[in-house]
Amino acid sequence: MTExxxxxxDLVVEFPFRNDVFRAVSGVSFDIMPGEVVGVVGESGAGKxxxxxxxxxxxxxxxxxxxxxxxxxxxxIDNLPEEAKAKLRGRRIGMVFQDPLTxxxxxxxxxxxxxxxxxxxxxxxxxxxRQKAIDLLTEAGIPKAAERMESxxxxxxxxxxxxxxxxxxxxxxxELIIADEPTSALxxxxxxxxxxVLKKLCANHxxxxxxxxHDMGVxxxxxxxxxxxxxxxxxxxxxxxxxxxxxxxPYTIKLINSIPTIQRQAGDxxxxxxxxxxxxxxxxxxxxxxxxxxxxxxxxxxPGKVEMFRAVNDVSFAIEKGKTFGLVGESGSGKSTCAKMIxxxxxxxxxxxxxxxxDIWAGGAGHKERRKRVQMIFQxxxxxxxxxxxxxxxxAEPMRTLGLARNRTEVDHRVAELxxxxxxxxxxxxxxxxxxxxxxRQRIAIARALSSQPEFIVCDEPTSALxxxxxxxxxxxxxxxxxxxxLTYLLISHNLAVVRQMSSAVGVLHNGVLVEKGPTDAIFDxxxxxxxxxxLDAVPDISRVA
Amino acid sequence: xxxxxHSPEQPVVAAKTSRWRTFLKxxxxxxxxxSPVTIVASIVALVLILMAVLAPWIAPYNPFNPxxxxxxxxxxxxxxxxxxxxxxxxxxxxxxxxxxxxxxxxSRVSLFVGFSATLFAMVMGVGLGLVAGYLGGIxxxxxxRVADVQLSFPAILIALLIFGVARGLxxxxxxxxxxIWVLILAIGLANWAQFARTVRGATMVERQKDYVSxxxxxxxxxxxxxxxxxxxxxxxPVLVIGTIGLALAIIEEATLSYLGxxxxxxxxxxxxxIRIGQxxxxxxxxxxxxxxxxxxxxxxxxxxxxxxxLRDALNPKLR
Numbered sequence: 001m002t003e004x005x006x007x008x009x010d011l012v013v014e015f016p017f018r019n020d021v022f023r024a025v026s027g028v029s030f031d032i033m034p035g036e037v038v039g040v041v042g043e044s045g046a047g048k049x050x051x052x053x054x055x056x057x058x059x060x061x062x063x064x065x066x067x068x069x070x071x072x073x074x075x076x077i078d079n080l081p082e083e084a085k086a087k088l089r090g091r092r093i094g095m096v097f098q099d100p101l102t103x104x105x106x107x108x109x110x111x112x113x114x115x116x117x118x119x120x121x122x123x124x125x126x127x128x129x130r131q132k133a134i135d136l137l138t139e140a141g142i143p144k145a146a147e148r149m150e151s152x153x154x155x156x157x158x159x160x161x162x163x164x165x166x167x168x169x170x171x172x173x174x175e176l177i178i179a180d181e182p183t184s185a186l187x188x189x190x191x192x193x194x195x196x197v198l199k200k201l202c203a204n205h206x207x208x209x210x211x212x213x214h215d216m217g218v219x220x221x222x223x224x225x226x227x228x229x230x231x232x233x234x235x236x237x238x239x240x241x242x243x244x245x246x247x248x249x250p251y252t253i254k255l256i257n258s259i260p261t262i263q264r265q266a267g268d269x270x271x272x273x274x275x276x277x278x279x280x281x282x283x284x285x286x287x288x289x290x291x292x293x294x295x296x297x298x299x300x301x302x303p304g305k306v307e308m309f310r311a312v313n314d315v316s317f318a319i320e321k322g323k324t325f326g327l328v329g330e331s332g333s334g335k336s337t338c339a340k341m342i343x344x345x346x347x348x349x350x351x352x353x354x355x356x357x358x359d360i361w362a363g364g365a366g367h368k369e370r371r372k373r374v375q376m377i378f379q380x381x382x383x384x385x386x387x388x389x390x391x392x393x394x395x396a397e398p399m400r401t402l403g404l405a406r407n408r409t410e411v412d413h414r415v416a417e418l419x420x421x422x423x424x425x426x427x428x429x430x431x432x433x434x435x436x437x438x439x440x441r442q443r444i445a446i447a448r449a450l451s452s453q454p455e456f457i458v459c460d461e462p463t464s465a466l467x468x469x470x471x472x473x474x475x476x477x478x479x480x481x482x483x484x485x486x487l488t489y490l491l492i493s494h495n496l497a498v499v500r501q502m503s504s505a506v507g508v509l510h511n512g513v514l515v516e517k518g519p520t521d522a523i524f525d526x527x528x529x530x531x532x533x534x535x536l537d538a539v540p541d542i543s544r545v546a
Numbered sequence: 547x548x549x550x551x552h553s554p555e556q557p558v559v560a561a562k563t564s565r566w567r568t569f570l571k572x573x574x575x576x577x578x579x580x581s582p583v584t585i586v587a588s589i590v591a592l593v594l595i596l597m598a599v600l601a602p603w604i605a606p607y608n609p610f611n612p613x614x615x616x617x618x619x620x621x622x623x624x625x626x627x628x629x630x631x632x633x634x635x636x637x638x639x640x641x642x643x644x645x646x647x648x649x650x651x652x653s654r655v656s657l658f659v660g661f662s663a664t665l666f667a668m669v670m671g672v673g674l675g676l677v678a679g680y681l682g683g684i685x686x687x688x689x690x691r692v693a694d695v696q697l698s699f700p701a702i703l704i705a706l707l708i709f710g711v712a713r714g715l716x717x718x719x720x721x722x723x724x725x726i727w728v729l730i731l732a733i734g735l736a737n738w739a740q741f742a743r744t745v746r747g748a749t750m751v752e753r754q755k756d757y758v759s760x761x762x763x764x765x766x767x768x769x770x771x772x773x774x775x776x777x778x779x780x781x782x783p784v785l786v787i788g789t790i791g792l793a794l795a796i797i798e799e800a801t802l803s804y805l806g807x808x809x810x811x812x813x814x815x816x817x818x819x820i821r822i823g824q825x826x827x828x829x830x831x832x833x834x835x836x837x838x839x840x841x842x843x844x845x846x847x848x849x850x851x852x853x854x855x856l857r858d859a860l861n862p863k864l865r
Contacts, residue, residue: 018576343763345759345763368765374763376759378756378759379756383755384755384756386757386775387779388778397760397761397766401761401765401766448760
């Protein structure tokens with residue numbers, strides 16, 4: 001039997017607080033064999049990143065390893081002195097972090113950073129190290145690597161930077177790579193490339209990988225085995241195929257079931273597609289928005305040419321009453337700009353938006369009609385609720401502003417009713433937002449949106465800040481409320497699986513242009529535009545388990 | 547993190563006591579109790595402020611009532627009896643005024659000017675900062691450029707300038723009564739820019755947040771948004787600058803009064819007392835200068851230390 005590269009046994013990580021001890025990791029054990037890719041999955045707070053930090057010996061004080069042991073090739077590393085641990089990092093354990101912006105030093109060129117890392121760990125001279133650096137960059141898929149050696153990190157895109165980080169991690173030929181959410185900050189299409197690079201490089205160099213992520217799709221496409229963590233403990237361990245197809249533990253079953261997939265599941269009825277555009281409830285016609293680039297304040301008063309950037313370019317679509325239209329796109333595609341114009345936060349440069357026949361940008365009357373009918377649910381439930389207001393006041397604000405309820409008892413009564421609708425206890429109305437979890441806050445945000453009795457709700461990434469199991473609950477709630485009140489949704493998301501599950505029609509936005517629109521099933525099963533095809537291919541999905 | 551559909555209820559009955567208990571358990575109380583310097587500073591500041599506020603009732607003498615003054619008491623050293631047989635713990639000045647009492651009455655003036663000027667600077671700076679940060683564009687450009695120009699001059703110079711101009715505008719027979727208000731105006735105007743800058747930055751951050759967008763979608767009046775949504779969320783840093791600004795304002799007042807352009811000698815502040823005292827320093831009557839000067843240092847230092855602590859306590863990243 002071969003010896004595991006990494007062996008974790010009964011690991012406990014504790015954080016002592018003023019009058020309490022918090023166990024971030026309690027009794028975690030698993031092994032990683034040579035050349036194996038092991039995925040560590042879990043929702044936020046599961047202790048997966050903390051396990052990674054424990055292995056590389058970088059737990060933030062006052063946190064510490066309370067008991068258990070970590071062995072690298074049979075040799076115990078958790079109790080080594082600090083200098084010995086520092087020697088392990090980079091040499092025998094490589095690291096790839098989530099944010100490629102912060103894991104590279106902005107003041108040094110890519111070449112300098114690579115050569116420094118190589119020479120610190122390997123007995124090579126400057127020229128040899130340089131050659132090795134170029135080889136590594138080429139291997140990581142950076143074109144014209146020799147020329148790019150003199151570039152600074154800011155001259156690279158996010159995906160390119162993450163390739164450099166992977167090259168850096170693999171530079172000293174470590175036995176183990178720890179990758180903590182290596183693709184979470186990247187767009188779907190870039191994510192797919194990075195996963196391939198990571199997998200290829202580790203296979204070529206014989207490094208085992210501990211892949212920490214919340215994204216089951218990434219694991220499904222990358223890992224051999226997976227470890228499911230929940231509240232600091234290991235719930236289930238097994239091969240990726242086994243766990244995804246036949247989860248054993250109740251928590252894993254719940255987790256797997258709550259992950260939306262881009263495949264239509266058997267038994268699901270496809271929502272009816274939009275019939276014709278002209279009679280639709282919401283109509284967006286030839287929407288354009290330009291932004292001025294650079295210059296502000298007094299500079300604007302100077303004469304001269306102003307450079308313009310077109311964020312949204314001639315976008316048209318329509319939404320039937322009571323239906324959901326999904327707007328899909330990667331970062332910078334202009335989907336949030338569209339949302340802002342539709343809810344009245346940003347004036348369109350040209351084009352028309354009508355809701356229920358009213359042009360919402362047509363003067364005071366249009367604004368009035370819009371406020372009555374349109375509401376919005378935001379991405380980040382931590383920023384969308386004023387931290388200084390009580391829940392009751394937050395939910396009551398729309399009805400007070402629009403004069404829907406006047407006296408205190410009426411307002412309280414309505415707030416209590418709304419809280420019940422979003423499956424929260426009415427007694428929470430005296431609390432402040434910080435006393436709630438992310439999912440509960442999003443429910444409060446939904447209650448606020450419903451408070452003005454809108455007919456049309458724009459949802460901008462409503463679940464992308466939430467854990468999958470919470471995401472499933474919030475999406476279910478949105479669906480129930482739609483059925484109950486006949487709401488019309490515009491669902492904006494980068495998550496194709498969520499859009500497939502929720503929408504009856506879909507539009508795909510790319511660099512401000514709507515490249516494709518149509519009924520959901522038609523787009524997902526038979527995409528026409530090249531960009532849509534590429535996007536659908538790139539999505540890591542649990543249905544594509546290796 | 548679990549997402550409970552029904553979060554556990556708390557009994558409404560004990561709300562008041564439990565809120566007090568939550569406060570006692572909060573980070574800010576913890577950080578106060580674990581900072582001996584802050585505890586000492588707050589006690590010193592509290593004692594000095596109480597002495598000033600309660601001066602008319604607890605001061606041993608009224609130094610500004612000519613009927614009780616006796617030139618025979620003049621130049622009494624600390625902790626001794628005068629020729630007239632009265633006891634003075636900190637001695638007397640040339641006119642026989644009790645130094646302890648003049649300090650108590652003087653701190654009253656210093657603190658009044660300091661608090662009022664800081665409040666004035668705070669209201670003006672926060673208001674302009676909110677407008678600049680929220681409206682942006684030309685409003686922001688004009689307000690912030692004025693602030694930048696002002697920040698490039700020493701505050702004391704600005705205060706002197708405003709003081710001079712204001713004095714020129716007021717008829718001579720009203721100057722004495724108006725002097726203290728002119729002083730407050732001058733120090734306040736010299737210090738608003740700090741507040742405006744900080745509040746502008748914080749406002750720009752807050753206005754991007756979704757809760758402000760949610761209010762804008764509803765068509766809430768921008769003034770109401772600023773007042774009810776943005777203002778409560780930018781007050782943390784304002785309190786910190788306000789505390790440190792109070793110490794600065796007290797020193798600025800003392801400087802102006804020391805230079806003889808501050809409050810009139812009939813209403814001496816700590817700065818005036820120091821000016822009077824320095825005449826006697828080299829003739830051996832050191833106490834007339836030393837005690838007011840020590841009081842000023844203690845007051846400014848303790849308030850400044852409180853401000854420093856507040857800044858650290860409200861900013862978890864520094865801990």
